[in-house]
Amino acid sequence: MFTDPDVTTVMPQVPGGAGLRNQYAYDKDRIGCLTDWSARYGDVFQYGSAIVVVNHPELVHQVLARTNREFSATVPMVEHQQTAAENLDAWMRGRRQGGRGIHPDLIEQCDQRLDQALAAAVTALPDKRLVLLAACERICGHAIIDICLGDEAPPFYERTAKASDDILAVSRTFDTPPWGAGRRYRRAVKAERDLTDRLAAVLGRLRAAPEPGSSLADVLLARPDRMPDPVVAAVLRISLIGGHGTPGTALAWCIREMSRRPDLLARLQAEARTAPPQAGEADLPYTAGFVKEMLRFYPPTWLLARDVATPVALGGHELRPGQRVLFSPYLLHHDERWWDAPAEIRPERWLGEEKPHAPHAYLPFGAGPRVCIGSLLGLKVLVRAVALLARDYELNMDEPANAAPQPDILLVPARAKVRFVPTSAGQDLRRS
Known part of the structure; x- marks a missing residue:
């Protein structure tokens, strides 16, 4: 447990700091090292002179809630080559503008298009064994681009997928500052500018179209308050950048578990086959509940960071500018202090009216001023994709024996392959 915030105490430190021995152990087993160190040194400890690891939900909540004040997020410096303050202002302005568009009522207007886009994305996959993660990225990426851009979507996928990889890799690089990311950083800068220019051209064409379509871009442009094009572009840009790797990784974990658990898959199938068209979460x-549980058990964004912006006390310890606070949603999601039986995958835990966890112990999309504003769209895509696959497809999986999660930029499954085989029930439903 952490100490009273008004009491300054000596912070425990990992012996050897960030030396080669510890770095080797961490690179070999990142989750294992963080789990072991947290058990040994408590909920707040130091790893070298610059890294502070926090593993208590209330303290993590304080860090997230005070982001942009005492703490700062690593700003993806691909929008402007200006000062850090100007970068932060531009980034947050875009997020606030984007948040106006990624609203449940607006997203629901695209429900029919979402189902069609997901079905088309799965059908377009080659009829052979595919790398699981790559296939899931294509399903989610194609579907989200189609939802966002409609008939403008086809030319966007390949370039946007590469842009997403580069931009998110730069923005989530904790061990290397952005200016040290080298070639990938330069690619991210170029990709960001390219995406911005292409979206501006798309919006110009859609504004001039005689009849509105059914994409999110069309819905946003048709709003009675007439959102300016830069605001609409901010909504679409955030959705496109985040619509490839993270939801694709989450879907891969869902498919992996569905293929391993016939009992769970049978329940998903029964629910999907009796649900109405354009079924929602209700x-x-x-x-x-299954999707939320998989985001708990295998959170794609398994590690987050905030930089200390001003001298601040946290959990009874003094932090100084130049230090970085690391915290892991994975560790919080698997801590017996905050969850009942966290080592078990139980979708049922989400079916009650009360939250199945302690306050602030569930962070699949972050929290605070820098929470993922595309979470509503991402969750909807995942729920509908799982329902589609459970209803209409047999999932034939091959994966390495004793495969363990691979924690890098995202927490991804070990290299596995899958083949999507349409079921007879699924074929009958599509014909009807």
């Missing part, structure tokens, strides 16, 4: 409660 129509698919078990499926939604």
Whole structure:
């Protein structure tokens, strides 16, 4: 447990700091090292002189809630080559503008298009064994681009997928500052500018179209308050950048578990086959609970960081500018202090009216001023994708024996392959 915030205490430190021995152990087993160190040194400890690791939900909440004040997020410096303050202002302005568009009522207007886009994305996959993660990235990426851009989507996928990889890799690089990311950073800068220019051209064409379409871009442009094009572009840009790697990784974990658990898959199938067209979360409660549980058990964004911006006390310890605070949603999600039986995958835990965890102990999308504003769209895509696959497809999986999660920029499954085989029930439903 952490100490009273008004009491300054000596912070425990990992012996050897960030030396080669510890760095080798950490690179070999990142989750294992963080788990072991947290058990040995408590909920706040130091790793070298610059890294402070926090593993208590209340303290993590304080860090997230005070981001942009005492703490700062690593700003993806691909929008402007200006000062850090100007970068932060531009980034947050874009997030606030984007948040106006990624609203449940607006997203619901695209429900029919979402189902069609997901079905088309799965059908377009080659009829052979595919790398699981790559296939899931294509499903989510194609579907989200189609939802966002409609008929403008086809030319966007390949370039946007590469841009997403580069931009998110730069923005989530904790061990190397952005200016040290070298070639990938330069690619991210170029990709960001390219995406911005292409979106401006798309919005110009859509504004001039005689009849509105059914994409999110069309819905946003048709709003009665007439959102300016830069605001609409901010909504779409955030959705496109985040619509490839993170939801694709989450879907890969869902498919992996569905293929391993016939009992769980049978329940998902039964629910999906009795749900109405364009079913929402309320129509698919078990499926939604399953997705939330997989985001708990295998959070794609498994490690987050905030930089100390001003001298600040946290959990009874003094932090100084130049230090970085690391915290792991994975560790919080697997801590017996905050969850009942966290080592078990239980979708049922999400079906009750009360939250199944201690306050602030569930962070699949972050929290505070820098929470993922595309979480509503991402969650909807995942729920509907799982329902589609459970209803209409047999999932034939191959994966390495004793495969363990691979924690890098995202927490990804070990290299596995999958083949999506349409079921007879799924074929009958599509014909009807």
